[in-house]
Amino acid sequence: MQVRLPVKGSLRFGCSALAILISGLGICAPAMAQNIDLPADAAAQRSASVDEIIVTATKRAESINKVPMSITAVAGDDLIRSGVTSAADLGKVTPGFVAIDSSYNTPVYFIRGVGFYESSILAKSTVGVYVDEVPLPYPVMTSGSVFDLERVEVLKGPQGTLFGSNATAGAINYIAARPTRDFKAGVNLGYGNFQSATLGGFISGPLGPTLSARLSFNHENRGDWQRSLTRPGDTLGAKSFTQGRLQLLWEPDDRLRAHLTLSGFLDRSDSQAGQYSAPFAQTATTVLDPRLLTYPVGNDNRDADWNAIFPLKRRNEMGQAALRVDYDLSDAISLTSITAYTDYRQDQGVDSDGTSLRVSNALVTGHVKSFNQELRLAGDIGGQGRWLLGGNYERSLAYENVYFTGSDTTSGRAFLRLGLPEVDFISFYGDTKFVSKAVFGNVDYDIGDLITLHAGARYTDTSNTFNGCLRSEGNNAFGRGLSLSFSLNPATTGVGRCATVLGLPTEPRFGTAFRSLPEDNVSWRVGIDLKPAAGQLIYANVSRGYKSGTYTNLSATTDGQYTPAKQEELTAYELGFKSSLLDRRIQLNGALFYYDYADKQLRGRVAVPVFNFLEALINIPKSRVKGAELQAVINPTEGLRLSLGGVYVDSKITRSYMNFTQFGQLIDFKGSRFPYTPKWQLNGDVGYEHSLTARVDGFIGGTVTYRSSSYGDFRPDPRVRLKGYALVDLRLGIASPDKSWQFTLYGRNVTNENYWVTVTRRNDAIVKFTGMPATYGAELSLRF
Numbered sequence: 001m002q003v004r005l006p007v008k009g010s011l012r013f014g015c016s017a018l019a020i021l022i023s024g025l026g027i028c029a030p031a032m033a034q035n036i037d038l039p040a041d042a043a044a045q046r047s048a049s050v051d052e053i054i055v056t057a058t059k060r061a062e063s064i065n066k067v068p069m070s071i072t073a074v075a076g077d078d079l080i081r082s083g084v085t086s087a088a089d090l091g092k093v094t095p096g097f098v099a100i101d102s103s104y105n106t107p108v109y110f111i112r113g114v115g116f117y118e119s120s121i122l123a124k125s126t127v128g129v130y131v132d133e134v135p136l137p138y139p140v141m142t143s144g145s146v147f148d149l150e151r152v153e154v155l156k157g158p159q160g161t162l163f164g165s166n167a168t169a170g171a172i173n174y175i176a177a178r179p180t181r182d183f184k185a186g187v188n189l190g191y192g193n194f195q196s197a198t199l200g201g202f203i204s205g206p207l208g209p210t211l212s213a214r215l216s217f218n219h220e221n222r223g224d225w226q227r228s229l230t231r232p233g234d235t236l237g238a239k240s241f242t243q244g245r246l247q248l249l250w251e252p253d254d255r256l257r258a259h260l261t262l263s264g265f266l267d268r269s270d271s272q273a274g275q276y277s278a279p280f281a282q283t284a285t286t287v288l289d290p291r292l293l294t295y296p297v298g299n300d301n302r303d304a305d306w307n308a309i310f311p312l313k314r315r316n317e318m319g320q321a322a323l324r325v326d327y328d329l330s331d332a333i334s335l336t337s338i339t340a341y342t343d344y345r346q347d348q349g350v351d352s353d354g355t356s357l358r359v360s361n362a363l364v365t366g367h368v369k370s371f372n373q374e375l376r377l378a379g380d381i382g383g384q385g386r387w388l389l390g391g392n393y394e395r396s397l398a399y400e401n402v403y404f405t406g407s408d409t410t411s412g413r414a415f416l417r418l419g420l421p422e423v424d425f426i427s428f429y430g431d432t433k434f435v436s437k438a439v440f441g442n443v444d445y446d447i448g449d450l451i452t453l454h455a456g457a458r459y460t461d462t463s464n465t466f467n468g469c470l471r472s473e474g475n476n477a478f479g480r481g482l483s484l485s486f487s488l489n490p491a492t493t494g495v496g497r498c499a500t501v502l503g504l505p506t507e508p509r510f511g512t513a514f515r516s517l518p519e520d521n522v523s524w525r526v527g528i529d530l531k532p533a534a535g536q537l538i539y540a541n542v543s544r545g546y547k548s549g550t551y552t553n554l555s556a557t558t559d560g561q562y563t564p565a566k567q568e569e570l571t572a573y574e575l576g577f578k579s580s581l582l583d584r585r586i587q588l589n590g591a592l593f594y595y596d597y598a599d600k601q602l603r604g605r606v607a608v609p610v611f612n613f614l615e616a617l618i619n620i621p622k623s624r625v626k627g628a629e630l631q632a633v634i635n636p637t638e639g640l641r642l643s644l645g646g647v648y649v650d651s652k653i654t655r656s657y658m659n660f661t662q663f664g665q666l667i668d669f670k671g672s673r674f675p676y677t678p679k680w681q682l683n684g685d686v687g688y689e690h691s692l693t694a695r696v697d698g699f700i701g702g703t704v705t706y707r708s709s710s711y712g713d714f715r716p717d718p719r720v721r722l723k724g725y726a727l728v729d730l731r732l733g734i735a736s737p738d739k740s741w742q743f744t745l746y747g748r749n750v751t752n753e754n755y756w757v758t759v760t761r762r763n764d765a766i767v768k769f770t771g772m773p774a775t776y777g778a779e780l781s782l783r784f
Contacts, residue, residue: 049584050633051075055153056173058444059133059162059388060378065578068454068529068539070156070591070629072097072645076149076177077739080781082685082703083729083748085220086146087129087172092705092729094154095629095645095681100757101769103352104364105271105314107139111156112593113625113649113677114169114570116601120553121346121366122398122430126568126601128159128167131174132261134322134340135164137370137396141318141344144243144265148202148216150175156629157572157593158545160523161442161456164392168545168570176261179212179249180204185784188218192746192777195223196239207248214247225773226273226304229296230356236304236312240268255328264319271314273306274767275756276354278719280663282763283410291408292764295355301754301773307356309405310349310363318344333379336390344368346400353765357408360762366400385445385452394436400553401429403473409763426499430468430553437461442525454527454541459520466515466551468562469498501558513559519567521546535580544571550601552617557608565601565617572596587633595625600674605660613660620669622655639689646682653714662713662720662761672714676758678724680708687731696734703729712759719766725755727771740783747776 053073055064064073072094074084082092087107088099098110104119109127116126121140129136129145136142146152152174159167183205190198200218207213219242224235245263250256279292298304306312322340329335346366353359376390405425442456473496502511527541549566556562576591597620604618629647636642651674660666687701705727712720728751733744749772758769 050580050587050635052584053151055151056133056175057153057155058442059376060386065535065537065580065587065589068452068527068537068576069541070574070576070589070593072154072156072631073151075151079146079149079152081687081701081731083731083746084146084152087142089146090152090154090172091681091707092683092703093643093645093685095631095683096156096647096649097154098676098678098681098707100676101272103274103360103758103760103762103767103769104350104362105348107142108676109139109169109172110676111154111170112595112627112629112647113651113674114595114597115676116547116550117676118550118552118603120430121344121368121400122432123550123552124166124548126166126169126547128163128171129174130163130171131263132176132259132322132324133173133374134261134320134324134338135370135372135394136320136342137166137372137394138344138368138398140316140346140366141320141342141368141370143241143267143316144263144318145174147200147218147243148177148245150177156591157541157574157595158523158525158543158570160460160545161440161458161525161543162388164458165436165438165460165462165523166547168547168568176245176247177202177204177214177216178259179214179247181206181212187782188779189781190777190779192775194225194237194775195221196775196777197221198779210250210252212249212251214245214249216243216245216247218243224270225302227302228356229276229298229303229305231305236270236273236306238270242266257326259324259326261322261324262320263322265317267314267316269314271312271348271350272769273304273312274352274354274762274765275304275770276765277759277768278766279764280719280761280766281410282664282761286410288410288764289357289359289408291357292355292359295357298354298768298770299754301752301770304770305355306351307358307361309358309361310351310403312349312351315347316345318342329377333377336374336376336378338372338374340370340372342368342370342372352767353762354767355765358405359409359765360767361405363403364400365403366398368396368398370394370396381443381445385443387444388440388442388456390441391437391439393438394434396434397432398434399429399431401427402553402555403427404555406763411763425473426470426555427473428468428470428553428555430466430551432551433463433465434548435463436548450531452529452531454525454529456526457522457524459522460546460548461520462518462548462567464517464519464549464551464564466517466562466564467512468551468553468556469500469512470555470557471496472499500556500562504558504560513556513562515551515562515564517549517551517564517566519549521567521569535584537578539574539576539578541574542572543574544569546570547601550617552603554615556616557614561606561608561614561616563616565619566599568601568619569598570595571598585635588631590628590630592628593626597623597625605662605664607660613664618659620653620657623651623653623674625649625651625674641685641687643683643685645684646680648680649677650679651677661715661717663717665715667715669714675712675714676710676722678708678710678722680706682706691737692734695736697737698734699732701731705729720759720761722756722759725753727751727753727755739781742779742781744779744781745776746779747774748772749774750776 102119187201202216204214222239225237228234250258275298281288374392438460440458525543529539600620627649631645634642689699709724735742752774756768
């Protein structure tokens, strides 16, 4: 028996988008016909088709397969299934995305090799992060976003036209599960090794005829997982992290929607300690502490070391209030207002040298306050397209103070050569005020059913002011040493006074450094997409984005170290396709991309008297990134789902530029690839679900994530090499057919792969920050 279904279209056969791109191979698959003959089990075949996700990447709801840009979208249930509990886990489901922790516990994000490795909370990321389009403008604010989600969208490439400034790499938009008009509730429970436990849930429903609410929470608790190399029985790594979100949705009529969200997190976890791997004398003319020459080196994920000068505890917290109002002015025009205020506070001890010595120990405190307002109009062009016009404003105040000791380093011992006592403690602070004003517009215009043209632009004006300095705290030897070095009056220095030297070389003096950086730019995007057949899309885009100039917090002995990195510019060229094949059993998306990079921001180094060289922000004049990516979702039969993805990234500095490596070598960086940029990133997930009884379904699955090797510096150096690795996660469980309950056994990094995500030099120590060892446990989910 055959079932005959009508299908819209005017072509009996067509080429898929993939086949068109590779037509030189002579491959062309059947794509569309007036009528299609299907077997009797057509319903089962259709149920095996790939689900189509609706996204808001262009600030309107549409199918992901109709969005003419490279975007990965993952539903909330799939995030849970793949073990994505933080931004660092997004690499499991997003090819080309990398998230690492800096040595000061500040998250760093990369997309397709574009990122800004910076540990200070003052600096913004090249990846814009949003929750329901509400910005989280500083990376430290993003820790509490991944819970109770409808989906996450990861946009790749410059996003300056629609998603604001600083998104030269891309943007992440977390979409929270919304309040419902019917009563719903859920509870999530979990327990695993290292005494880890999770408790989360939500309750959602109506509070009145026009008002609904949703309250969500999640708490993660874990015991210590790191162990000291020199003190048997001493452990570290406990986690205590609590997230919460309250949403109120008011819909008095069909035209007006007001959505208020109050959210935040409390982090009372331990700071991760580093794993010592080798010594390096930062100040070549001073003797290295001999204990570093024989210090034990870790060989396992759990190996680390630290001291108790500062409690290695985080007392970090954030709160955010956001109000979104949507009003339909007419059937064709809508008005959207998004207002948000975010307050983040940080207080944490850090030991980033991987030893029990005083090599790099810090107490880091900070405070960030940010106000954001966006207002936009959107409408239709007589059924031929869509337009959008808007503006936004940001005012952010960011402060960070680091209380630091490195008295066991060659830099600390350098004062002995001056006949002065060793410095016990120093502190340094940075204080910034960032103001941004922007107007933007975007047009999508359809030329028939086959072609759509896209164009957008944004003008941004920013002002970034800074003040900061370095201070002696434990004794006045630091300031006196600088006074003698620069022939200044020692009486002008002392405990708590600024010891940063200003005005070199003409009128040297001590004091606070003040800086101001006004900038403006025009980001833009133009594109065209072609729809040769149903379920097929080919697109080509050229876009330009900017990341605003930035300051960082440094132990600056001279004010020259405070010279900011000016704004960076990235021009992206992308050709891609999205292809639905075999009755939507296969969804295949791919892209080729080329980035022309100007003034890439980076924390580099400058020559400094006494200390040889110290860190400072720099700009790489010219570089480029080129590569390709491919994603496939395959549902070969009902219950079986495969997801595969990969990206190849080739980065290179293309113009001569002299700077220091981490080990003080002054070299030309031309021809070098970017730090923390693996050439290959691959991921795959397979899951199978089958009915065991009329009331119970069983499921099994696994995820594999692979990254090739990279380096923590521009020049390949085995001392800062991040080896390639593959991580394997497994899951097994049972659930009710309607998913009202689900029980899962899981294992993550089941092969106990010894890998590290960061490797850097902290004063006289080369240090690794390792990933988690094998973890396993059980989770129970209940829905009412």
